[in-house]
Amino acid sequence: MLDLPYYQKSGGGVTFSGGEPTLHTEFLDQTLTLCQNEGIHTVLETCGTFSFNIWESILRKLDLIYFDLKIIDSDDHKQATGVPNTAVLRNAKKLVTGNYPVEFRMPLVQGYTDTDDNLRQVAHLLHEMGQRQIHLLKYHNMGETKIDIIQGKQEKLNLPTYSEQQFEQIYAYFSGEGIEVHSS
Numbered sequence: 001m002l003d004l005p006y007y008q009k010s011g012g013g014v015t016f017s018g019g020e021p022t023l024h025t026e027f028l029d030q031t032l033t034l035c036q037n038e039g040i041h042t043v044l045e046t047c048g049t050f051s052f053n054i055w056e057s058i059l060r061k062l063d064l065i066y067f068d069l070k071i072i073d074s075d076d077h078k079q080a081t082g083v084p085n086t087a088v089l090r091n092a093k094k095l096v097t098g099n100y101p102v103e104f105r106m107p108l109v110q111g112y113t114d115t116d117d118n119l120r121q122v123a124h125l126l127h128e129m130g131q132r133q134i135h136l137l138k139y140h141n142m143g144e145t146k147i148d149i150i151q152g153k154q155e156k157l158n159l160p161t162y163s164e165q166q167f168e169q170i171y172a173y174f175s176g177e178g179i180e181v182h183s184s
């Protein structure tokens with residue numbers, strides 16, 4: 001592997017991100033095996049909609065799984081994303097009970113994921129799963145300019161970048177719930 005000296009010297013690794021990387025099962029399975037054989041650290045960033053039966057053995061090859069929790073209410077999730085979150089919640093719980101190396105993240109999108117009700121539901125879910133930490137990701141609108149560049153058809157949210165004041169309130173809420181907050 002050409003880049004192996006770089007990974008060994010830097011201590012870095014490979015992150016599989018998206019879109020949604022779990023849509024590429026065979027490629028990821030083979031690539032993770034190669035990375036595992038060379039001792040290269042691997043991370044998967046996922047929205048959690050994968051088929052657990054297909055992915056169970058592949059997920060064991062990962063050193064870390066960043067799993068996004070967006071909207072807990074299934075109807076609200078479907079309205080915002082187009083699909084219910086049944087698989088997302090089921091997979092989150094299976095990863096925890098199966099002792100997979102999972103850490104939960106929550107993108108903070110004004111009016112979508114940061115409602116009082118959703119925050120309570122996320123905290124409740126984390127407690128229910130015995131999880132005491134979350135990574136909070138502040139929404140930024142930089143990707144919306146790419147929609148025009150690639151002549152994409154998806155609708156722009158036209159939301160402002162997440163403010164520091166809003167973020168601090170969410171941070172305080174989760175901290176008050178006994179959940180350690182990491183931010184990116």
